[in-house]
Amino acid sequence: MNKEVILSLKNVNVVFSKVGKYGIKEHNFHVLKNINLDIHAGEIIAIVGESGCGKTTLGKIITGLLKPSKGEVKYRSNNVYGFFKKDFQTFRNDVQFIQQDSYAALNPVRTIFQSLYAPIRAHHHDYSREQINKRIEELLGLVGLLPAEQFLDKYPHQLSGGQRQRILMARALSLSPKLIVADEPVSMIDVSMRLSILKLMANLNRELDIAFVYITHDLGTAKFIADEGNVAVMYLGQIVEYGPIRDFIQQPLHPYSQALISAVPIPDPQIARQIKEIKIKGMEMSSLENRNSGCPFYARCPYCHLDCKDDKKEYLTVGKMKVLCPYYEEILNANKNI
Numbered sequence: 001m002n003k004e005v006i007l008s009l010k011n012v013n014v015v016f017s018k019v020g021k022y023g024i025k026e027h028n029f030h031v032l033k034n035i036n037l038d039i040h041a042g043e044i045i046a047i048v049g050e051s052g053c054g055k056t057t058l059g060k061i062i063t064g065l066l067k068p069s070k071g072e073v074k075y076r077s078n079n080v081y082g083f084f085k086k087d088f089q090t091f092r093n094d095v096q097f098i099q100q101d102s103y104a105a106l107n108p109v110r111t112i113f114q115s116l117y118a119p120i121r122a123h124h125h126d127y128s129r130e131q132i133n134k135r136i137e138e139l140l141g142l143v144g145l146l147p148a149e150q151f152l153d154k155y156p157h158q159l160s161g162g163q164r165q166r167i168l169m170a171r172a173l174s175l176s177p178k179l180i181v182a183d184e185p186v187s188m189i190d191v192s193m194r195l196s197i198l199k200l201m202a203n204l205n206r207e208l209d210i211a212f213v214y215i216t217h218d219l220g221t222a223k224f225i226a227d228e229g230n231v232a233v234m235y236l237g238q239i240v241e242y243g244p245i246r247d248f249i250q251q252p253l254h255p256y257s258q259a260l261i262s263a264v265p266i267p268d269p270q271i272a273r274q275i276k277e278i279k280i281k282g283m284e285m286s287s288l289e290n291r292n293s294g295c296p297f298y299a300r301c302p303y304c305h306l307d308c309k310d311d312k313k314e315y316l317t318v319g320k321m322k323v324l325c326p327y328y329e330e331i332l333n334a335n336k337n338i
């Protein structure tokens, strides 16, 4: 991809403290470990991983809602934590976060009109009341909520989950962002409405050239929206595999990715035949708090080697993919269906 990198994460680490009884700090644990990610203008990246692996934390890091414990967040090549207030604000406007729970994201005592009015007013001091009204109508049109008058005086609880997600999208768009991070935007809405929200994001990406980071635990929706984009597969706070989602689905390389894909029904029988189910070790869910050093998948990987517990693992480049497993080839060979 030749487009410019708008945002990049360099060796980002986030460490949280577990606080026990009486507020006493028990221990620290890594929620994100050595995350490197480049986001290009106008691209779509899906971040896929199971619940609790650090996806929302990563979304907050990208959007500047949370500062890394270590590492850098760069917006247009500049470290955002070195910005003066005004530039930091520009970065925050340009990079928007849409949270999973649309109900919690909207002020329950504000009408839709009021929720959209405030950010436009703050962003465009010079706009007249008429201009703001016009912009609100335009935004509601962009997210498919027409006729606008039908929604302006409503309160969040009077809308469906899908409609509220669209309002969040409109609010994010009001700041003319370059990048939107959407955190599981369809996981809390009716299955019947999911596709239309995903299509809306794909359209906004195409028509307004806004880059999207789509966070999900569901590979199916990731494939739908990022079909021409990239996927980052996360496991316990680390990206274990990264690259074009089409290549990924054809041939997942990391053993965790293989386990992930073998669990998803794939409509293409040719691909489905190639993918053999991986028997994961242990029934217990792994957690960030008791993760071992080295490869995050070590405890569950049926192919682990002793040195997988060493921490200094580099990503290997395989075609357009990057994978955090030095033994991927051996594992692929072991799994070939002949």
Ligand SMILES: Nc1ncnc2c1ncn2[C@@H]1O[C@H](COP(=O)(O)OP(=O)(O)O)[C@@H](O)[C@H]1O
Residues within 6 Å of the ligand: 016, 017, 031, 049, 050, 051, 052, 053, 054, 055, 056, 057, 058, 288
């Ligand atoms: N502010 C916080 N303080 C301490 N732990 C947190 C905080 N936020 C999230 N966590 C923990 O970090 C881990 C990852 O959370 P999260 O990023 O929300 O994962 P995901 O979105 O993939 O489900 C979880 O174990 C969660 O309990």
Ligand SMILES: [Mg+2]
Residues within 6 Å of the ligand: 055, 056, 057, 183
């Ligand atoms: Mg989350």
